[in-house]
Amino acid sequence: MRLTQTVLSGLTLLSAVSAHPGHDLSQEIAERREFLSSVKRSDLSHCAAKLKARGVNKRNAVRREAALEKARAKRGLKKRDLDTVVATDHNATAKGYTLNTDATTLFSGNASCVLTPEVTQGPYYVGGEWIRSNIAEDQAGVPTLIDYQVIDVDTCEPVTGVYLEMWHCNSTGVYSGIVASGNGDSSDESNIDNTFLRGIQKTDADGVAQFETTFPGHYTSRATHIHLMVHTNPTLYVNGTLGNNVSTSHVGQAFFDQNLISAVELTEPYNTNTQQITENADDSILGEEADSVDPFHEYTLLGDDLSDGIFAWLAFGINSTQVNSVTPAAYYYKEGGVANENSGGMGGGSGGAPPSGSGAPSGGVPSGSAPAASATA
Structure with missing residues (x-):
């Protein structure tokens, strides 16, 4: 289990210059390096006292433990032996954790957080997706439940009522909604x-x-990651989708420990992926920021085996x-996916302008439900 940091240190943007076909990140890499050298606040340590005083830490522990136990109960799993959990992988001696650290301590901490606003959302972002908590649909893979928390770095208050969007590739390295060379x-x-x-x-x-999802797979030249985006003032449609006039206050990526990734990659269907694996240590951006940024999920297994699932938080x-x-x-x-001709060639497939009349609300889908292709706006 990862115990070294509960608050995510700066969600990292795309990695190698050739991360996706036709997408050059040279400018983004340079701008990110400039930002990291000029940022005034490199962490959220100034927020620790306020978050604790307002009871945020305590509520974090209660919420995360409840979500963990609910996920276990849903799968008929017994509570894991804490000695085994804490003894797995990371040495947390410097943090003062022991083999008997309880869940309250485990789930409530707030450590450093580097603010790194990115200048790209990546070449495989799709606008107009579903507002839902369960995004797995019919995808095979290790079940993964993730608890994300957004904090305002200036006020040290939780950022409430905004829409957090996440997306990632499947177990064999394919992103949905995109037809392009290099994407399956x-x-x-x-x-x-x-x-x-x-999902959002x-x-x-x-x-x-x-969010309920599956553990992400890998694809050539990128370390395993999840994309995150915070929408500031979105248009909401009555059928449960977000409008395409997209504005954000943050776009970034979050990662997982290499030993966890390696274990997942040995299981089906991850082990059928023939693309070359790029480890965290070989991800250019991640490596460049290692001294000041730690953009990794904390996690615990739901049961005694990876197949039982993972609970992660940040x-x-x-x-x-x-x-x-x-x-x-x-x-x-509502007619289906349409590639954006003005995206710099990052998309593909059925190109052209959006269909006439697209974006008009229709139907309704509750949060967490699998979408019907004809229902979205």
């Missing part, structure tokens, strides 16, 4: 209409949004006054 079988044009492993949730009174600071526009690689409409 580029001849499968039906993928433009897929929505798996993409509104943060609650503690700035929290939870919190991260943002500048909630910052607003950036986003250019999706594709859009999701």
